[in-house]
Every structure is written in C-alpha cells, then in structure tokens.
Amino acid sequence: MSLDLATTRRIAKLARIGLEDAELETVRQKLDGILGWVDQLSEVDVEGVPPMVGTETEALRQRDDVVTDGNCRDAILSCAPEKSGPFYTVPKVVE
C-alpha cells in the first residue's frame, strides 16, 4: 500500500498537527514506511483465529464503588500551562 498526500494531510489535520506544504512529502514517506513495516503483519494467515485482546488470560478486573481519589486540585493544576483560580483555561472555544 502507498499513502497519498491528501491522506497524509487529513491524518495531520485529525491529529491537530500543522504541516507546511514543504514538509508534507517527507512526512508522507516516513508514515508510508511505518505503515509498510506494520503491514507485514497482514502476511500472517489469521483466518478463523479470534482477535487477541491481551497477553493476560483473565478478564477485566473490577473495583468496588467507593470514593478513594480526587481532592487534589492544586497538584493537578500545577502542571497546567494556563490556569485561573480553580480552573484550567484554554483559548475560547464556543460553537
């Protein structure tokens, strides 16, 4: 398979990565290489083999419904690039 420029642009847009037109071809080649490498997996015949969901054999671990966490606003906000009072702030987003 081969990745085209339009798809590369679309992937960048979905990932919110700004790409200059000049960079596009380089990124396309790199991504194409990665996809090609991963795509070797398709050579394996998995007809009739159920998808593997993990290396563990047990099912999902479940916890009880008790409040054990939270109340750490200062710690969380200390990592924020921008904040105001008790809030994170971001550039205004209104639809």
Added chain:
Amino acid sequence: MSYVIEGKTGSWEIVVGLEVHAQIVSKSKLFSGASTTFGAEPNSQVSLVDAAFPGMLPVINKECVAQAVRTGLGLNARIYLESRFDRKNYFYADLPQGYQISQFAHPIVGEGTIDIELSNGEIRKIGITRLHMEQDAGKLIHDQDPTKSMVDLNRSGVALMEIVSEPDIREPEEAGAYLRKLRQILRYLGTCDGNMEEGSMRADVNVSVRKAGEPFRTRCEIKNVNSIRFVMQAIEVEAARQVEIWESGGEVDQETRLFDPARGETRTMRSKEDAHDYRYFPDPDLLPLVIEQAWVDELKAALPELPDAKRARFQSEYGIPFYDAGVLVAEQSVADFYETVAKGRDGKLAVSWVTGDLFAALNRTGKTIETSPVSADALGKMLDLIADGTINGKIAKEVFEDMVETGEGPEAIVEKKGLRQVTDTGVIDAAIESVMTKHADKVAEYRSGKDKLFGFFVGQVMKETKGKANPALVNGALKSKLDA
C-alpha cells in the same frame, strides 16, 4: 400516523431516533475513584486518571456495570456477557485524554423495547438498538473571560449510559412520550436520576423526513438537547427546514446541528468534512468485560417492580381504572404513598383522595409527595374513620384540610373539633322534627307531589346537625317521616 408536514409537493412524514445520554447513579467514576457528587467546587473531584496524566490506568467500577445491566433488563433487552471498550478519538478542550472510552463494536446491552403511551391512550412499541457505557467529558465555561474558556473536569470520567433507539418515532409527541417513559424506567431502577436541568439526562435527536413509503433520506443529528419540550420543538423546526430544502431542489447534508430555543431554529455545529472520523480502536488498557449469567440473574431477581407492571397490579389489586393507575405510577414515590393508603382499604376511595384532595393540597402549599404535610399513614387512618362511620365524607374534607394545616392526626382533629358523626337516631329524629316544624309549608308542598324538595330537607337536617349526621340514616328517617 397523524403527524405530517404538508409541503408544496405533498405530505412528508418524519423519522426520528433518539440517543439518550443518561448519567449512571454511582458514588465514584467509571474508571477512577473520584466522587461524582453534583455541584462540588471546580476541579475538586478529579483524579490523575480523569485529568489523563501519563501512565494512569483505568479500572472499571463494578457498580456502574451493574447499573448498565439493570437498565438493560428494565428495557427488556439482551445482555451481552462479554463486551469491550474502545477509544473514540477527537480533540476538544473538555476531553483531557484526547479520546473518550466508549463501547463501540461490542456494547454491554443489545436490542430491547419500550412501550410508550400517547395522549389518546394508544400504546406504541419503540425499539431500543443498544445501550453502552462511556465516559462523560468535562465542562467548559465561556462567560468568565473575553478570550478564555474555563475548564472544570469534575464531570470528566463520570459514567454514562448511551441508550440508542431505533428510528421508530414518527411524531414529536412520540419523542416526548419516549423520553418520559425512559426517564420513568431509569428512575424506578435507580440507575439514573433523570434530572435534565442538571444535565444527568441529555438527548441527541436524529431527524430525517420522507414521503410515505420511501426509504430513509439523509438525517441530521441535533446535539445535546436538554429538555423534553425542546426535543419536541427541535424535531418540528428541523423537519420543516429539511422539507424546505428538499422541495426547493436542494440536498440535506448529513451534519451535526444545535437547537437554539430562543430563536426556535437549528444551526450547523461542525462542518461535514471532519465530522465523525473518530478512528475507533480497542482500548489497549482495558481487557474485555466479562460478566457471569448467574450475576445477571441475581441483578434481575433484585429489580424493583417497574411502572408497567405496577400499573397493571394496581388496576387488578385495587380495582382502579387504567388511567388512574397511570397517574399513580408516574412517580415511584406517589405509587408508594398510594399503596400505603390503599393497603387493606377501599382502593377507589384512596385514589380519589390521593389524586384529588392531596394533590390539590400539595399544589396549594408548594409541597411535594416527599414533603407532604399529611403522611400516607395519617390519610389511611382518615379513610378508616370514614369506613367505620366515625365521620362522613363531607366532614372528612374538613378533617383533611385541618390535617394539611396542623399536621395533626385525623382522630385528634375529630375529637378536638367534636366532628364525630351523629348516628344517634334520637338526635337525628329531633333534628328532622325541628326542620319539618320550621318549614311546614315546604312539607305540604312535598306531600302534594313536589318530590324534588327532598334534597332541601336533607340539606336542612345536615345543617341542623352541623354536617355531622350520618347521611344514610338521615335519608331513611326523613323519607319515612315525610311520607307518613
């Protein structure tokens, strides 16, 4: 089918499906141990998982799973013993992970049905496609700063059930009935409080229009409508908008729209080009969710009686009409109140007091059934006083009003005010004598054939006894004296 839009080119019918996001009642979040309490200080109920710090791993809340299963059972739906979680990828400032953990390919609950009742009494079945669990996002506040939006992550990671209906709805009224019924079932089950004002139940509305007999045309999704009235309005205006587009030779775009109640219109929210490319893939942090049939059976056995079953039982057990039973079961608390009053008593009398005098008193005093000044036990005791002849129905009204005002028990009020019904035939006879003497002219008229005056005499005797005479005794004695 009664709802059609008359366009220039003929009649159009509407096709509606609803996706309801219902917040699951639980103490802690779906994948973290932070609290879910509404109205807490901003960002105080956020764990490192909810804020998506690197390396944090989600661990599922067993009670949230139980709530989803209970809801599935309450919707007569298929429960899948194995379900999975996927990542739904999109970027938005209220979503720290950059993806929402949801169940896309393998939901926990499959097909079910809800019976809805329309205002003309007709019952319709609306299909449920599926129910799945997912995380809620945080909240953005836009009005605090001219250039910034504030982010509160308290809601981030709270468990939601997304309940998807089949496109079976054909009228705005049906959409309203569906939402009311769904909310009623959720509230009975205790799996969602159904509070639309606080956002614990929100609806996305899918609307399309078509000519009778056509396949489905392109639909639009109206996001996050937060009241039943707005859902019905949004359907009307969106359907009218689409008819206009089709009839003017245009093409409806599949897109996400917002309903603006102030302007009574829908408008586009996200452009079509990058809508809905969520690149779902299985969440590598979460193994498949496997539950046991025995556990599902256990949850099923412990389910409360649901509204439809309760309504049918009230009808047969207490001999009350289908309509009245529906009024009583609309809220579980009213149904419980009624049942306490009616148990071992006259069910019809009980329903007329609960939905008549009690509802009127609650309305007047601005109280609810939970804060009722008259308890179910007290009202029941008052019915006992009617049944054993201590008071008659007319005096009961007076006693009841006193109960509303003072909160005292009916016996105490009857004693205090001396309202005990007069069953002493001597007293009643004396009152009749007195009335007949005072109104000798009317007695003569009655005896010469004016039967209608009988009611007048009854009224006078009741007045003479201050309303406390036993009406049946008065009727009998009066008849024999007048006809003598």
